[in-house]
Amino acid sequence: MEFEEFLSKFKLGETVLVEYSAYSRPELFFYNLVTYSKLPIVVDDLMDTLREYYIRLKLSGVDTTIINNIKVIKTGGSHKVGDVLGKLDLGKYIMDIGEYTKILEKAGRPPFLNPVLGLHKLFLLGNVLENMKLLKMVSDYVGNESRVAFYFVNRDAVASHSPPTLAMLEEICTSILSIEGERIVVKKSVNEEILDEKFPLLKP
Numbered sequence: 001m002e003f004e005e006f007l008s009k010f011k012l013g014e015t016v017l018v019e020y021s022a023y024s025r026p027e028l029f030f031y032n033l034v035t036y037s038k039l040p041i042v043v044d045d046l047m048d049t050l051r052e053y054y055i056r057l058k059l060s061g062v063d064t065t066i067i068n069n070i071k072v073i074k075t076g077g078s079h080k081v082g083d084v085l086g087k088l089d090l091g092k093y094i095m096d097i098g099e100y101t102k103i104l105e106k107a108g109r110p111p112f113l114n115p116v117l118g119l120h121k122l123f124l125l126g127n128v129l130e131n132m133k134l135l136k137m138v139s140d141y142v143g144n145e146s147r148v149a150f151y152f153v154n155r156d157a158v159a160s161h162s163p164p165t166l167a168m169l170e171e172i173c174t175s176i177l178s179i180e181g182e183r184i185v186v187k188k189s190v191n192e193e194i195l196d197e198k199f200p201l202l203k204p
Contacts, residue, residue: 007113011191013142015142015173016151017177018177019153019155019176019187020152020155020179021156025056026053027056028057029184029201030115030117031067032202034115042073042085042147043071043073043115043117044075045075045077046116046117046121047076047122048078067081070082072085075087076088085103085104086102086106097137110146111147112146112147113148114149114150116150119138120158123165135169138151138173139172153169173188174188174189174190176188183199184198184200
């Protein structure tokens with residue numbers, strides 16, 4: 001199965017959890033997404049995670065021009081990468097949905113493919129109540145057919161900080177992908193056609 005066909009298996013309204021470890025390269029899967037998506041891209045960049053991906057790609061010799069042109073909504077952080085439509089303050093670790101919606105309108109007409117980078121950083125900052133609010137926010141967007149969301153999360157960081165938070169996040173998401181070495185493993189999916197399948201990470 002080609003990567004474009006693989007992407008087509010995720011339906012509008014899905015919330016896909018992309019889990020990785022400190023030893024894996026989530027930036028490669030992110031690059032695959034923005035390269036092969038047939039939907040316009042809007043990135044949620046939490047606390048400069050996009051810059052981390054951008055720098056690692058650039059240092060490995062990848063042409064990062066496509067990232068320079070993608071639309072970005074920043075939450076926290078200070079480094080501008082991509083076409084930044086607006087920036088949200090972290091506040092009590094939960095973004096202002098009304099303000100977010102106003103910024104998103106600048107991206108054009110939905111649906112979008114929506115990579116969300118660095119969600120684990122918010123979980124590490126929050127206490128139990130704040131993390132429950134964050135999980136509720138993620139849950140509220142499941143089924144929203146204006147997007148297909150891919151939440152990139154350092155699994156080890158969340159698992160060591162708050163195992164219940166990780167378990168609830170995994171329950172909420174409609175699909176779970178695990179980056180393992182040079183491949184993507186489908187751990188959970190509402191589409192049984194791809195459940196337990198393994199796909200290679202494409203080298204740019």
